[in-house]
Amino acid sequence: LAERLSELRGASVRLAQPKRGQRARLVELAQQNAEQAYFQAERAKTRREQTLVETKRLLKLSQLPWRAECFDISLFQGEAPYASQVVFEGGAPRRSAYRVRRIKSVEGTDDFAMMREALTRRLTRGLEEGELPQLLVVDGGKGQLGVALAVCEDLGLSSLDVVGLAKSRLKEKGRTAERVFLPGV
16 A cells, blocks of 8 residues: 555655554544544435435436436526526536526527527537436426427437426415426326
């Protein structure tokens, strides 16, 4: 091990294993911290996996949503439309995969056409690169859900699970709840 670490470092590495004293206590503390971190990470992983199974059940999905991509259309000061993409993998955010895409081909404020463009671009690239989500979530309710389903149909991805989200019209205790729209429901 010392030899391999020396190669990686480019300088001599000497390993020591203290048996008593302050250094031995530090090694023991590091071991305890490593064990605690490991078990904490395992519990979090188990919770995320259980959440994916529960999400599949509640949304009646055809497969476990290991990779979920969520899309929303926004305008900056009534102009400059763009689509935001948020990605979750294994039930955890994957921030390196987040994207903001300018809408290029839509004039005016046609949310449905903008969602169509954003999803068509993303899913076409996903087909080319072989990286598609198991779940597609669109913000905007039934209308946006219909657009997403049509894009999937056009691209031969009818088996892709798609759901829509929209804010509830009713306020509950000063907070708006989200409504979930499922295909055919």
